[in-house]
Amino acid sequence: MLYYLSLLEGTISELRLFQYITFRTLGAAATAFVISLLLAPGLINRLRMINFEELKTDDRVSALDRNDKVGTPTMGGLLIILAAAGSTLFWAIPTNMYVLLTLGTFCLMGAIGFADDYLKIKRRNGLSVKMKFTAQLTWAVLAYAVLWSIPEMQERVRDLMVPFFKYPILDMGLIGGFIFMVVVLVGASNAVNLTDGLDGLAIGCSNSVAGAYLFLTYVAGHFNFAEYLQVPFVRGSGELTVFCGALLGAGLGFLWYNCHPAKIFMGDTGSLAIGGAIAMLAILIKQELLLIIIGGVFVIEAASVMLQSSWFKFTRKRTGTGKRIFKCAPLHHHFEFVEKERAMDENRTPELVETVIVTRFWILGIIFALIGVATLKIR
Numbered sequence: 001m002l003y004y005l006s007l008l009e010g011t012i013s014e015l016r017l018f019q020y021i022t023f024r025t026l027g028a029a030a031t032a033f034v035i036s037l038l039l040a041p042g043l044i045n046r047l048r049m050i051n052f053e054e055l056k057t058d059d060r061v062s063a064l065d066r067n068d069k070v071g072t073p074t075m076g077g078l079l080i081i082l083a084a085a086g087s088t089l090f091w092a093i094p095t096n097m098y099v100l101l102t103l104g105t106f107c108l109m110g111a112i113g114f115a116d117d118y119l120k121i122k123r124r125n126g127l128s129v130k131m132k133f134t135a136q137l138t139w140a141v142l143a144y145a146v147l148w149s150i151p152e153m154q155e156r157v158r159d160l161m162v163p164f165f166k167y168p169i170l171d172m173g174l175i176g177g178f179i180f181m182v183v184v185l186v187g188a189s190n191a192v193n194l195t196d197g198l199d200g201l202a203i204g205c206s207n208s209v210a211g212a213y214l215f216l217t218y219v220a221g222h223f224n225f226a227e228y229l230q231v232p233f234v235r236g237s238g239e240l241t242v243f244c245g246a247l248l249g250a251g252l253g254f255l256w257y258n259c260h261p262a263k264i265f266m267g268d269t270g271s272l273a274i275g276g277a278i279a280m281l282a283i284l285i286k287q288e289l290l291l292i293i294i295g296g297v298f299v300i301e302a303a304s305v306m307l308q309s310s311w312f313k314f315t316r317k318r319t320g321t322g323k324r325i326f327k328c329a330p331l332h333h334h335f336e337f338v339e340k341e342r343a344m345d346e347n348r349t350p351e352l353v354e355t356v357i358v359t360r361f362w363i364l365g366i367i368f369a370l371i372g373v374a375t376l377k378i379r
Contacts, residue, residue, distance in 0.1 A: 021218065021241050024092065028246040028249065031086075031246070035083040036083040036250050044263055047073035047264070053071050053072060053074060053121075069265075073265070075269045076267060077110055079253075079270075080254050081273055083253060084246045085107060087249065088103060096236055096239040099239050101143055101284065102284070104139075105185070105277055107273070109277070110270070112132060112135050113268035113272035137186075139185075140178070140181055144177075156286055157181070157283075158172050158173055160289075161232065164375060166379045181283055185280070185283070187302070192275030193275060194330050195271070195330065195332070197330060199259060199262040199354060199358065200259040205297045206251055206274045208294075209291075210248040211248055213240075213278065213281045214245060216376075217238065217281060218238060219231060219376070220285035221233075221236065221240070230379050234284065240281055240285070247277065260354050278291070293368060293372040296364065296367075296368030296371075297361055297364050297365045301330040305329045332357055339356075340353070
């Protein structure tokens with residue numbers, strides 16, 4: 001919205017600053033951060049008043065004695081959505097189709113997560129996997145139809161770009177492109193959801209990914225940079241940089257209250273929204289497979305769950321007794337159990353275990369993000 005002030009630069013020359021994506025990205029990040037800090041206390045109190053709180057400890061980690069998390073307000077993803085979406089509309093060009101698609105994905109995935117959180121609290125059972133997938137698939141159909149209506153995107157959505165290669169390696173066709181989009185959208189949103197298990201873990205790793213795609217969207221929307229780095233140039237996608245800045249600012253603001261000991265959890269409302277938005281960013285600038293590297297922590301967490309489940313079913317079928325690869329999945333819970341056992345062997349009380357695990361995962365997230373960005377020079 002503030003972009004339109006630049007049209008008055010003939011009257012006030014300083015207003016030309018609002019033409020620059022870099023300036024508006026910084027403004028969006030700062031605005032989202034401030035909105036998060038201002039809204040969080042009221043939202044936390046409100047969620048407590050209406051009893052939207054964590055009801056019980058996950059049965060998988062009941063042995064870890066994590067009852068201190070029971071009663072913590074959840075659905076904190078509302079804070080991230082309000083701050084990021086509001087700041088984006090304020091600083092970006094609101095008519096940009098790529099921004100609208102990303103915001104639509106962000107809010108719709110958040111709505112799916114909200115419904116899941118609400119039902120878990122009120123009825124003890126959230127949305128079924130089938131219901132979640134149906135909602136995500138419906139949005140994917142609409143988003144794909146919109147992209148197909150943009151002439152220059154018709155070829156893009158069919159192309160399969162692979163890291164380290166300058167040009168598409170495969171034309172997936174109309175159906176193949178859609179299936180690929182659904183896999184990226186559903187996979188990313190659920191991977192972030194699986195990572196949301198410790199205070200600050202998911203949002204900290206999400207901030208690293210948002211920072212990486214802030215750079216990638218800026219490059220994709222700048223013809224000279226895109227040509228120099230041999231990445232697809234997507235006209236108008238530079239405005240997505242503003243959204244990435246807003247998402248990063250909102251994430252940092254949320255982390256202020258979500259770091260250990262957390263005063264609020266993001267819930268599925270936040271994890272599905274962030275995962276869906278990141279997936280749409282990757283889809284729009286044709287860096288979907290690069291998300292596997294940049295979001296390496298999310299991939300590892302999701303892979304640990306799939307490996308654990310597959311191996312348990314396989315061994316139970318073969319031997320009658322299911323065996324596990326990890327002490328618990330997702331992987332961050334495995335490390336919690338390892339540290340607890342180590343502390344018992346050494347006759348000491350484990351201290352700051354959660355903080356140590358989360359910090360190390362953040363470090364990994366930053367490293368994966370840097371490696372992903374560095375691949376632009378290896379082509």
